[in-house]
Amino acid sequence: MAISRFLKMKSCITRSKFQAKEAAKEEDGVLATNYNVSMEDLPLPILVDVFSRLPIKTILQIKCVCKTWHSLCSDPYFAKIHLARAPFSIMILEKFCKRIYTNSLVPLFTLNQGDKERLSLLSSCNGLICLHEFSYKQDIISVCNPILGDHLVLPQLKRKNVATRIRGFGYNHCTNQYKVIQILSYKDQAAISSSKPQVEVHTIGTNTWRNIGDLPYVLNQPYYGAFLNSALHWYAHSHDKRTAFMCSFDLGDEQFRQFPGPPTREYEKCRPINSISVGVSGGFLYLCDGFLEPNLDIWIMKKYGVKESWTKEFVI
Incomplete structure (x- = not known):
């Protein structure tokens, strides 16, 4: 399901839930402002807006909370929004151990740890980075997504x-x-x-x-x-x-x-x-x-x- 349609459907469903809760509590004589709202009650567009302003380290953590948040943070639409809002940052490449860190030394991912190939950065585009592993026996190119902590060989x-x-x-x-x-x-x-x-x-x-x-x-x-x-x-x-x-x-x-x-x-x-x-x-x-x-x-x-x-x- 495309995330745009999912956002609209989720927003409508959540709005209906809010309206139903408010109506029920008004019938019981309870003010609508008194009930508790959890993160799962928030409309999906609001979650996207909040998560897209978080640093990569936090996004990697919230992906582990539930399947919904994992799917949300893994969507290319979310990655595009996060890139547009992210401040300028530096990534640190450890060539021989093949680790990539943020500028605050938070490890993002490791490529084939233990092999002897040397890792180098070829280029970057829209938040994705293209890496090159070279040795006498093989010549490997990988495209990595730091937000997902994943890569494609x-x-x-x-x-x-x-x-x-x-x-x-x-x-x-x-x-x-x-x-x-x-x-x-x-x-x-x-x-x-x-x-x-x-x-x-x-x-x-x-x-x-x-x-x-x-x-x-x-x-x-x-x-x-x-x-x-x-x-x-x-x-x-x-x-x-x-x-x-x-x-x-x-x-x-x-x-x-x-x-x-x-x-x-x-x-x-x-x-x-x-x-x-x-x-x-x-x-x-x-x-x-x-x-x-x-x-x-x-x-x-x-x-x-x-x-x-x-x-x-x-x-x-």
């Missing part, structure tokens, strides 16, 4: 002779789908009948990876893409290394496109792989340039997709 993408992997994690609001992409460069590209890196996409909730073809550019920023507005973003250059630019990957139609970068000619030249980084902060796309140079320039795109809105905010 994605099917392994078994490919041999992979030289590099670039990944991205994000959400498409039109289809209400979360997706993970991997861009694979092989040690011997000729062995896979293609001279370009391959793009693999996994939709959360399915059991397979889909190959959607060649990567049209060379991505300079390693490891992961910056997620904003249903798209992943990188700094890239053409395969002939003559031009450089920003690009985006639309999680809806699953297409790569060039994206407007800072309005200056110097960003059209190919740069060292670690000299430019693209990220998201406070809901804005930013570009850091100059990691290998004396000065570090930080550009921020004030209006998404508008080239003229790029502003150089800091020079460090």
Whole structure:
């Protein structure tokens, strides 16, 4: 049952209970303000409103009270409301013990404790975090929900002779789908009948990876893409290394496109792989340039997709 319909039904039922109690007590000559009200008498919309303002540690505790509260706190609708109201917080990742804590050192969950794989954070989106476990024998990607204290292990993408992997994690609001992409460069590209890196996409909730073809550019920023507005973003250059630019990957139609970068000619030249980084902060796309140079320039795109809105905010 969808939570929206459940909220309406529960609200109507609870309102009827209140009315019946009030009428019965008025008949007995007792003022309606004198009777006791327990938590189970509260309308469900009020419970949602109250619980969505609680810290994660408390939510993990109230989930154990009863089945109704467990179902309520496990619903994606509740997670969305809680995320919208939650204050900014920091999560602490313990790489080798594979534990994740809140900024108050409250343990949220542990992944495969005892194994020797190293755990790293790939990205986060709408309160979910994408983690990577890597060892010589296996390469595991997990998507975790800190509120539920649970995680989903994605099917392994078994490919041999992979030289590099670039990944991205994000959400498409039109289809209400979360997706993970991997861009694979092989040690011997000729062995896979293609001279370009391959793009693999996994939709959360399915059991397979889909190959959607060649990567049209060379991505300079390693490891992961910056997620904003249903798209992943990188700094890239053409395969002939003559031009450089920003690009985006639309999680809806699953297409790569060039994206407007800072309005200056110097960003059209190919740069060292670690000299430019693209990220998201406070809901804005930013570009850091100059990691290998004396000065570090930080550009921020004030209006998404508008080239003229790029502003150089800091020079460090």
